[in-house]
Amino acid sequence: MAKSKPLYFRHVRPSSKPTVVPVNPFNPREDAAILRKAMKGFGTDEKSIIQVLTRRSNEQRLRIAFEFKTLYGKDLVSDLKSETSGKFEDLLVALMTPLPQLYAKELHDAIAGMGTDEDVLIEVMCTLSNHEIHVIKQAYTAMYGTLLEDDLRGDTSGNFKRLMTSLCMGNRTEDFHADQEKAREDARSLLQAGELRLGTDESIFNAVLCSRSFPQLAAIFQEYQFLTGHDIDDAIKAEFSGDLEKALRAIVKVVRNKPLYFAERLHKSMKGLGTNDRQLIRIMVTRCEVDLGDISDIFQAKYGESLASWIENLGSLDRDSKSAKAGPGLKSEAEPESGS
Known part of the structure; x- marks a missing residue:
């Protein structure tokens, strides 16, 4: 069976603020050589690895891996795993994984x-586009070798299973402009299905x-507020x-402010005991x-400290190299922005 071409996402969000953008000019062979030098011989130059991999797009990182194997006959991810450990290794492997596969x-x-991590299912299925x-x-x-829908249905139950199944269809309407009349109709339907009846439909x-x-x-949530005098989130609670x-509350939050949802996540x-x-x-x-730039801005506004400083204080992503602590695309005092 022929190896399939890597799958990519289309990121068409002109108003959002990424922290990692494709570098230009881009020389994947030069980057591959830097990474090879960083891992060759005794010891590992973590700083050079970080400077390259956190400042290239996911697609560019995959190009670097292709050139690395072409030049040196070795798998870049395997070399990274053999030269690093712990959460730093986990971060690098995630960076080198095509996003759909991740x-x-x-x-x-x-x-x-055993068991199901419903929070992960909610975070992924409630936030992504049809595509x-x-x-x-x-x-x-x-x-x-299985269908995501089948595995979701097999591991969830009740109305949560039905919600996950519906989201798995990836079949939302994709209009950019709201129809206020239809929004009023749907708001009335939600009111009649919940607060105005015994039990909930x-x-x-x-x-x-x-x-x-x-x-x-x-628009539906706004109309619901007009009809009832209180927020749809209160009704769902x-x-x-x-x-x-x-x-359901995650969908409401994502509709209103997706960066805030991820800032809270x-x-x-990171809060409390353990990370x-x-x-x-x-x-x-x-x-x-x-939109990590937007998430970072909202994080600082809500919690009074920068996202980068929270991650640096954890020291959890990398126990060997202080320069990795700020994470992809976030500057830290230990790791000033610079080219590789």
Whole structure:
């Protein structure tokens, strides 16, 4: 079976602030030589590895890996894994993984084995576009030989299973402009399915929140506020519980302010005793080419300290090299911005 071409996402978000953009001019052979030198002989030059890999786009990093194998007959990811360890190794491997495959692995690991990490399912399935979900589904089947939908359905239950199934279809409308009349109709339907009846008709919430475009949902939530005098989020808290409540509220938050949603997820991964390093790495790597600049701005506004300083204070991503602590695309005092 021929090896398939790597799958990529289309990032078309002109108003967002990435922290990693494609470098130009780009010389993948020169970058490959830098990485080879950094890992050859005794010891490892972590600083040079960081300077290259955190300042190239995901697609450019994959080009570097191709040139590395062409020049030296060795697999770049294998060499990185043999030369590094711990969370620093995990971060580098994530950076070198095509994003659809990275998401597919995160979803697979969230539902494989005993127990399910519903928070990962919510974070991924409730935040991505139709295109991104379809590309992840292709990657998932190529990697694991099963359908993502089947595995999600097999590991979840009840109304949460139905919500995940609907989101897995990747079939939201994609209009950019809201229809206010339809928004009023949907707001009334949500009100009648929840607050105005004994019990809750979860199917109406599922249908509306999984199939309407984000701009349309924003208009629906506004109309709901006009009709009831309170926020849709308050209604969901009153009508639902458990993972379904968390997922529906995540959709509401993403519709209103996606960077805020991820800022809160990052904060949660680092606060208290212990760090959810996997969550931290996943968000930093997947959002750095999309809106990590926006996330960082909101993080500082909400929590009073910069995202970079929080990560530096953890010291969890790299126990050997202080220069890695700020994460992809975030400057730190230990690692000033410079070319490689």
